[in-house]
Amino acid sequence: MKINNKLRVELARALVVTAALLYIPSNIMPVMTMTIVGKTEPLTVLGGVYELYDSGLPLIAGVVFLASFVVPFLKIAALGWILFLHGTPRLRERRNALHHIVHKVGSWSMIDIFLLAVLAAVGQLGSLAAVTAEPGAIFFCIVMISCLLAAEIYKPRLIWETTTT
């Protein structure tokens, strides 16, 4: 039981570190390339947000910015903090509440992956239009899944564990 919990903490820490390291490439590298009538444009997550904002859609730009840039960052920071304080009695209520929030909003980063899937589905018009996925999308997925798994493995009961591991 005790070894099992220790392993859970170690695994969750490894996943959060992975997510933190890949967060930067996932935002710098393009997630897709859009070619429309001969114009090729590599799109990063933030590039897509700027494009939406630029075309007069600040609300939708805001939603995508929150879901795909702010949420992953806050998730990594929150999980990192929760895991850093593991085994100490400090701020348990706050850690518990934060864990809840991470669990609730965690899946919203999928918006970018679904967006890629929808655009790739309808954006195949031979020489007129082509939407292709780029390696950045893989990093983006790894960041999201690492955070999801970390929150799943490090269950809230471990916050309240009385014996230190």
Next chain:
Amino acid sequence: MSTTLTSQLGGAKGDWIRCPNCDASCRERELSSGEELRCTRCGATVLQFTGRKTLQPALALSVAGLLALVLANSSPVLVFSVAGRDQSGYIITGVRELIAQGYWPIAALVFFAGILAPLLYLTSVAYVSSACCFHVRLPRLVDLIRLSEQMESWNLVPVYSIATVVSVVKLRMLGGVQWEFGAQWVLALAVISLFVQQTFNHRLVTERLISMGVEP
């Protein structure tokens, strides 16, 4: 939040039951209408007054959701057109295209969160709530409750529906886009999924199952 069935199964009133969130022991007591028993340590809801509530809404909604899922997947969601040529896209088209481009991990993720998990979630909810509504001891009830708990957070159709709106906005800058029949079912499925999560109360399910004599 995942709660295990065993931790929710309290015995007679006055017993100690485990908090589903933090494992602390809480003293069970009789609840009156609208009351909740909260964990003294972490504040999570341990018991809820269930009264005469039934699982009929959950059953009706999950069946409606399954219907919406079939319809959302059997007609295109969008049509995009540039210079007289157009292409329509189903939910599965995106999955196929990503596989064709060699990005099968992303394709698998989209397939799972957009089609498979909603299917498993709604099916397990329909199965368990029909067992409770009709008082039938269907096989493997406990496994299916667990499945519904695991699939709940993976049913990402609400996120998918927002992604479709964003993609329409994006595509409109580049060519002609049209909503198709499937889109309204994606939206319906998203809304129904959220309501199913509200009505399929795990504590209520457990109570109904105990009264039918099903124990894990």
